[in-house]
Amino acid sequence: MLKFPYAISDFYTLRTQGYRYLDRTAAIPTLEDAGKQLVFLRPRRFGKSLLLSMLAHYYDINMAGEFDALFGDLAIGNDPTPEHNQYLILRFDFSKVSAKGDIEAIQHSLFTHLNQATLDFTQRYQHLLKYPVNVMEDALGSLQSLVDVVKNSGQSIYVLIDEYDNFANEVLVHDVGNWQRYYDLLESEGIVKTLFKIIKAGASEGKIARVFITGVSPLVLSEMTSGYNVATSIYLEPRFNTLCGITHVELAGLVEEVLQDCGQDAVQQTSVLETMKQFYNGYRFCEQPDSALLYNPTLAFYFLRHYQQACSPPRKMLDGNLAMDASRIRYIANLPDGASVIGNILDEQNPVVLPYLENQFGIEQLHKLQHDARYMVSLLYFFGVLTIGGLAGELDELRLDVPNRVIYALYVEALREKALPDLADRRQVEGLAKQFYQTADLQPLAHYLESSYFSVFNNRDYRWDNELTIKTAFMSLLFDDTYYIMDSEAALKRRYADLLMIIRPDMRRLDALKDIVIEFKYLSLADLGLTAEGVRGQSREALQQLPAVQTALQAALRQLRDYQQVLVEKYREPQRLHCLAVVALGFERLIWVTLG
Structure with a gap:
């Protein structure tokens, strides 16, 4: 049975215990040519640690005797570069540094990690070191001693730093509006900048041969221009777009292989690939619009491991290991203008467009993050919850998209939590949504929207234009990827349905579920010539007969007839398809008609 390296980032384990390794060694010569000190940014759980582990085993002088076993059948095996197995590897993993407590506590955690890495280094390479390394309470002094001893022993170091920005990002994200701890970490003589000054000096003096740094965002780099201004950033270069992640060909x-073990045919394979594409594909890490879109490897392996065991997809499409990404969205949503930015991101017919990604997030720029949408969406890109969708407009500006349905669900959940902070309210909404999935009866949901949700939703920084607010309110209540592939502004023969809820292929066995498509129209109180009290005081039947309402309903029904034909042809279950035309009268009442 195929062994997936889920949550395994040790290259040696993968290669010696029969796990599937997606070969990235062909990039090694290109990485060497790119520079001596490289910075490579990717979202969490995208394979950065495995990449570093592969580089560590390739360049480690101690691993020379196992080169053929580890690399012989890989792309680099037949033509290795002269630098293979030439260095002493010094590895740091800053995800192990705690971001809890004051600056002294964080410094203690960092120093502990640096000293542990130094001790591990001396134990692995003591046979090559002519002098002892002085490990002291000041871990920066320990590092200085280490690089000096290696140089004086006639050896060279390759420094690998994983998640360089992790603890600093945690400080920033969890201290919204209070940046003192973040400032203390990164001020002119802060511990992080001093650490990288030592690395920079070691490289300039020939004590450190190469440096490879991974992380999520350029937040910390912006504060290190004087401490570490010698690295080459390769994270947006097209040639490294696929360095981490899974291509569609690889996934197919x-x-x-998995479906063969389950005894399933090509028809089922097409369905599985379409499901995985909807939920996990969509990441692009360069500005060339024809570059490959990638799958998140952690999510893909999560899905495939479950399928291997049950011969069916998991009920929950979001792996818990990625749920932390929701905190990044909540961080932006809780900024003064953040909720409006999140709402606009969900308007897929009007994508977010930027002339370029902001990559300077120094202390002096943090105030811009409060109100400047460009900074917010740029940071969301680096967090992995937006991606480069392509180019847009006459000026070929960057279009930033939500990469897939799993990430879309995180945005929706952030809005739902902000509008309904009370857990009991959210549980009530879940019950109403499940009832709607089975009946397509809008009455209970409409009553809740009119009596409670619209007033909350529209007053909590969600004051966008008309129809978008209504659509987003519905989406935040109804979104559920356990049962549905849900799409806002889904393309159907070059026209766009406002909200499409198609039952997941593996859930179509549940006869109770309905396929649902909703077309929204919005009429302001001014359009109606009525006051809020006047709208609330009339029956739904009377409001439906108003000329403006009838016109809006008929327009929505015409669109729905086109969608209905397409969906019946595709899914061939007309009895399950329910098409609703919904007209919102301000934020007071809802009028709807089901297409017969």
């Missing part, structure tokens, strides 16, 4: 091969 894995799916084929």
Whole structure:
């Protein structure tokens, strides 16, 4: 049975215990040519640690005797570079540094990690060191002693730093509006900047041969221009777009193997690939619009491991290991203008467009993060919850998209939590949504929207234009990827349905579920010539007969007839399809008609 390296980032384990490794060694010569000190940014759980582990085993002088076993059948095996197995590897993993407590506590955690890495280094390479390394309470002094001893022993170091920005990002995200701890970490003589000054000096003096740094965002780099201004940033270069992540061709091969073990045919393979594409694909890490879109490897392996065991997809499409990404969205949503930015991101017919990604997030720029949408969406890109969708407009500006349905669900949940902070309210909404999935009867949901949700939703920084607010309110209540592939502004023969709820292929066995498509129209109180009290005082039947309401309903029904034809042809279950035309009268009442 195919062994997936889920949550395994040790290259040696993968290669010696029969796990599937998606070969990235062909990039090694290109990485060497790119520079001596490199910075490579990717979202969490995208394979950065495995990449570093592969580089560590390739360049480690101690691993020379196992080169053929580890690399012989990989792309680099037949033509290795002269630098293979030439260095002493010094690895740091800053995800192990706690961001809790004051600056002294964080410094203690960082120093503990640096000293542990130094001790591990001396134990692995003591046979090559002519002098002892002085490990002291000041871990920066320990590092200085280490690089000096290696140089004086006639050896060279390759420094690998994983998640360089992790603890600093945690400080920033969890201290919204209070940046003192973040400032203390990164001020002119802060511990992080001093650490990188030592690395920079070691490289300039020939004590450190190469440096490879991974992280999520450029937040910390912006504060290190004087301490570490020698690195080459390669994270937006097209040639490294696929360095981490899974391509569609690679995924198709894995799916084929899994389905063969389950005794399933090519028809099922097409369905599985389409589901995985909807939920996990969509990441692009360069500005070339024809570059490959990638799958998140952690999510893909999560899905495939479950399928391997049950021969069906998991009920929950979001792996808990990625749920932390929701905190990044909540961080932006809780900024003064953040909720409006999140709402605009969900308007897929009007994508977010930027002339370029902001990559300077120094202390002096943090105030811009409060109100400047460009800074917010740029940071969301680096967090992995937006991606480069392509180019847009006459000026070929960057279009930033939500990469897939799993990430879309995180945005929706952030809005739902902000509008309904009380857990009991959210549980009530879940019950109403499940009832709607089975009946397509809008009455209970409409009553809740009119009596409670619209007033809350529209007053909590969600004051966008008309129809978008209504659509987003519905989406935040109804979104559920356990049962549905849900899409806002879904393309159907070059026209766009406002909200499409199609039952997941593996859930179509549940006869109770309905396929649902909703077309929204919005009429302001001014359009109606009525006051809020006047709208609330009339029956739904009377409001439905108003000329403006009838016109809006008929327009929505015409669109729904086109969508209905397309969906019936595709899914061939007309009895399950329910098409609703919904007209919002301000934020007071809802009028709807079901297409017969």
